[in-house]
Each structure stands twice: as C-alpha cells, then as structure tokens.
Amino acid sequence: MERGAALGADGRMPYNLTVNGKSYAVDVDGDIPLLWVLRDTIGLTGTKFGCGIAMCGACTVHVDGLPVRSCILSVSEAAEKPVTTIEAIGDTPEGRKIQQAWLDIDVVQCGYCQSGQIMSATALLAANAKPSDDDIDAVMAGNICRCGTYPRIRAAIKLAAQG
Amino acid sequence: MAKRTLALTLGIALAVAGLVAAFEPIRGHAETSGGGALKGAADFASIADAKARSKAIFAEASRVLTHPRCINCHPATRSPTQGEDMHPHVPLMIAADSSMGPAGLACSTCHGAENRAIVGSRLKSIPGNAHWQLAPESMAWQGLSVGEICQQVKDTERNGNRSHADLIKHMGEDHLVGWAWHPGEGRSAPPGSQAEFAALIAAWVETGAECPD
Numbered sequence: 001m002e003r004g005a006a007l008g009a010d011g012r013m014p015y016n017l018t019v020n021g022k023s024y025a026v027d028v029d030g031d032i033p034l035l036w037v038l039r040d041t042i043g044l045t046g047t048k049f050g051c052g053i054a055m056c057g058a059c060t061v062h063v064d065g066l067p068v069r070s071c072i073l074s075v076s077e078a079a080e081k082p083v084t085t086i087e088a089i090g091d092t093p094e095g096r097k098i099q100q101a102w103l104d105i106d107v108v109q110c111g112y113c114q115s116g117q118i119m120s121a122t123a124l125l126a127a128n129a130k131p132s133d134d135d136i137d138a139v140m141a142g143n144i145c146r147c148g149t150y151p152r153i154r155a156a157i158k159l160a161a162q163g
Numbered sequence: 164m165a166k167r168t169l170a171l172t173l174g175i176a177l178a179v180a181g182l183v184a185a186f187e188p189i190r191g192h193a194e195t196s197g198g199g200a201l202k203g204a205a206d207f208a209s210i211a212d213a214k215a216r217s218k219a220i221f222a223e224a225s226r227v228l229t230h231p232r233c234i235n236c237h238p239a240t241r242s243p244t245q246g247e248d249m250h251p252h253v254p255l256m257i258a259a260d261s262s263m264g265p266a267g268l269a270c271s272t273c274h275g276a277e278n279r280a281i282v283g284s285r286l287k288s289i290p291g292n293a294h295w296q297l298a299p300e301s302m303a304w305q306g307l308s309v310g311e312i313c314q315q316v317k318d319t320e321r322n323g324n325r326s327h328a329d330l331i332k333h334m335g336e337d338h339l340v341g342w343a344w345h346p347g348e349g350r351s352a353p354p355g356s357q358a359e360f361a362a363l364i365a366a367w368v369e370t371g372a373e374c375p376d
Contacts, residue, residue, distance in 0.1 A: 031280075053286045054273040055253060067272050072279050072289050120267065127266030139267035142254040 015079045019044065020088035030076035034068075035059045037075045038085060046086035046115050050144070057143030058112065060119040061085050067123040086115035094125040094160070101160035109147035117143050121157050130161050198226055201355025204366030217370035224363040225309040225375075228316075230353035232343040236297050237304035243297055244305070247351060263296040270295045278347030287349030292342040299323065313374035327368040335361025 017024045019042060026041050038044045038061070047070060050058030054069040061070045062084040070078075089095035098121045101107075108114050117140070124131055124139040131139070136154050145153070202223050210216040227233060235244045241258040244251055259265040264272070275291040298304075301321035304312050315321050316330065325333060334340055334357075341357045353360075367373075 053281050053284050054289055057254075060272075066269065067267065069273050072273065072281065073275065074279070077275060124267035135265065138257050138259070138265040141256070142268050142272065144254075 015075050017042070017075070017079060017083060018081070019083045020085060020091075021082075026075065028075055031074045033071050034061070034063075034073045034075050034078045034083070035070040038070065038083075044085050044087050048112055048115055050113065050116070055144075056113070056116075057120060058116040060116040060123075060143070062089070062119060062123065065126070067120055086119060089119060089122050092122065092126070095122040097160040097163045098122045098125060098157070101156040101163070105152050105156045105159060107149055107152040107156050109145075109149050113143060113145045113147075114149075117145065117149075117153055121153065121160070124157065125160060131157065198354060201226065201353075201359050201363070203359065204363060207366075213370045214373045217367055217373035218375045220363055220367045220370060221313050221373070222309055222375050224360060224367060225312060227343070227353040227355065227360045228304065228312055229309070230343065230351075232346050232350065232353055233340075234304050237302055238297070239303050239305040241297070241300060249305070258297040258300075261296070262299060270297075278345070280348065288347035290342070290347050290350065292339050294339045296339075308375075310375040317372050317374070327372055331361055331365045331368060334364045 015026050015028065015030065015037075017026055017037065019038065024042055026037055028037055028041060035047060035049060038047050039049075047061055048058040049071060050056035052071050054072045057069065059069055059071040060067050062068070063073065063078050064081050065084075084092070090099050095118070098118055102114070102118060107117075120140060120143050124136065128135055133154065136157050140150075140153060140157075204220060207216050207219050207223070210219055231244075231247050231249055235246075235249055238244055242252060243256055243258075245253070256268070256270070257265055261269075264270045273289060274295040275289070276293040278291050279289040281288055302315065302323075304315070307315070317327070319325065322330070344352045344355075344357055346352055355363075
C-alpha cells in the first residue's frame with residue numbers, strides 16, 4: 001500500500017522523510033505540501049485534504065510531536081523530522097485512548113474530518129492530560145466538522161482523559 | 164428640471180454618506196493606508212517647540228504602530244485579529260499563558276518560520292515568522308488612542324522593561340517587527356521601512372519622547 005521508496009543505503013532522493021517510524025526518500029519539489037507527499041507519493045491516504053489553506057484542520061498531522069496543517073507545510077520543512085499520521089497515532093498512549101473513546105462514543109458521522117480531529121485531540125491530551133471544556137474548545141476550534149459532531153468530540157476527549 | 168437636479172444631488176449625497184457610513188467600521192481605529200510615504204524626522208524640523216515636535220513625530224510613527232500588520236497581534240482581548248479589516252482570527256485563537264496559543268493548537272500549527280504561499284485560493288499566503296506570537300497583554304493597543312499607545316510604549320512596567328534605547332533597537336532590529344514590511348502576498352505593509360520607522364522612534368526619543376494628547 002505504501003508506494004514511497006524506502007530509504008536506500010545510497011540515499012539519492014532529495015528529501016528524507018520519517019513517517020510513522022519508517023524512512024522514505026521522496027523525489028519531489030521542496031515546496032510541495034507534505035499532505036500530497038503523504039497521500040500521493042507515500043500512499044498514506046488517512047490524512048485528508050479539506051480547505052488547502054489551514055482553515056479546517058482535516059489535514060492535521062504531527063511533526064516533531066506537535067500538530068501542524070500538512071496542506072500548507074512544505075515537504076522541505078518536514079524533512080528529517082519525525083512525522084506521525086492517523087495511521088500510527090494509535091501507537092501513542094494518548095492516541096490509543098482517543099481512538100478508543102471515539103469508538104466508545106461513536107463520534108463519527110461521515111468521517112471525513114475525523115482523522116484531523118483525532119490528531120488534534122491527541123495533541124491536546126498529550127499537552128494537557130485533564131482538559132476543561134474551555135481547553136477543549138480552544139484547541140479544537142481549528143478543526144471543522146460539517147456534520148456537527150462537536151458535542152460527541154468533546155465528550156470523547158473527556159472520556160479519553162479519564163482513561 | 165430644478166426638482167430633478169435637486170433629487171439627483173440629494174441622491175448622490177445620500178449615496179456618498181451611505182458609503183462613508185458603510186466603510187467607517189471597516190476602517191476602524193487603525194486605518195492608515197492611503198496616508199502616503201512615512202515622513203522622516205527632518206519633515207518636522209519646522210516645528211520649533213521640541214515638545215510639539217516630539218508629539219508630531221510619534222503621531223507619524225503611530226501610522227506604523229496602528230497598521231493592521233502590527234496591531235492585529237496587539238489585540239484588546241487575548242485573541243488576535245487578522246486581515247486589513249481586523250476581523251477576529253479564523254479559527255478563533257487564544258493567546259494562552261505563552262502568548263503562542265494553547266497547548267495543542269500553538270500559533271506554529273499554521274504559522275511557520277516564513278510566509279507560506281498558497282496556490283489557487285483567494286488567500287494568497289499564510290503569514291509566518293520564527294517568533295510568531297501575540298504581544299503580551301500589557302501591550303494591547305487595539306482601542307487605544309495614539310496618545311495612550313505612546314504612554315504604553317514608554318512605560319517600562321508595560322513595555323517589557325525596555326529603556327528608550329531598547330525601544331529604538333526593538334523597533335529597528337526585531338525580526339518579528341520587521342516582518343510587517345514583508346507580510347507575504349495579499350497583505351499591505353505599513354508605510355516606510357523598518358529603518359525609517361526606527362529613525363522616527365529615535366527622533367521621538369531625542370526630542371523628549373513626548374506623547375500626543
């Protein structure tokens with residue numbers, strides 16, 4: 001499924017990415033957004049394109065452990081830094097709790113924005129183990145859900161914080 | 164005929180008044196565009212009274228301080244504004260204790276070390292700087308008069324304990340201040356240059372750092 005070339009010993013490709021613990025050498029222009037490298041070059045399609053201008057949060061991934069909008073982050077900025085996507089966020093303690101809470105509360109409706117929601121929620125929980133409603137609202141304000149699952153998202157984050 | 168002329172004149176007057184009223188809230192407190200080039204200290208040499216000259220120089224420098232590129236991140240609340248019309252930041256952001264956004268949604272989630280170009284959107288670029296953050300609460304400028312901003316700028320209790328010399332250095336050399344003149348495609352820059360602005364601040368200090376009434 002993952003179509004990017006694994007980093008070879010000769011390392012000929014111009015950008016070396018570390019995504020979900022694996023190394024990839026990608027031969028792309030430096031200004032291409034990380035999102036498109038993840039989806040089209042490496043083949044990790046869990047991260048979604050939403051608005052393309054960092055306004056909706058659907059494309060959120062973690063770089064160096066912090067959430068970023070991959071639709072505007074150039075691949076050159078992400079090179080040589082650890083990138084985590086929705087495909088591996090469940091390997092982190094907070095990501096595992098968040099994903100389980102998402103299932104327990106049945107948060108998802110159409111699901112398109114949910115990978116970004118989960119990435120932001122995980123970042124919140126990693127930084128703030130017991131977030132208040134205000135804390136949740138402040139951080140999740142950057143993720144839009146057109147199905148309006150916000151109350152369930154908030155409830156799931158609070159549930160995950162109990163675990 | 165006279166009636167038609169009167170009606171036409173009245174109509175035009177009402178339309179102009181309506182346009183002025185409609186755009187006034189958008190212009191708001193910080194509108195500075197269209198004010199021409201930033202004047203230099205020499206342009207104020209004809210003001211004999213040093214105190215009055217100092218006030219006039221600061222008023223000119225305030226065209227930079229109150230420009231949207233600067234004052235959007237000196238908000239009255241702890242949430243930034245954005246754009247030429249200083250609308251609330253989208254998404255809604257809070258400064259949090261760090262002035263760099265809440266843990267989990269830092270400014271750097273979207274704002275990088277440099278401006279980021281956007282292709283195929285009405286939004287031409289996402290602004291960025293390595294030190295992107297809100298000004299401290301004590302440096303809130305939105306809603307203040309130019310005189311009040313001036314008092315804040317020179318008050319060491321509220322300006323980060325900066326001396327007058329520190330202020331000249333900050334205005335002239337700080338990288339984030341300098342970003343205002345390189346704001347990325349789709350944004351206006353304040354008048355002048357960072358060097359010209361710093362020279363005005365220096366002239367204001369040299370003339371006694373007086374504040375407009």
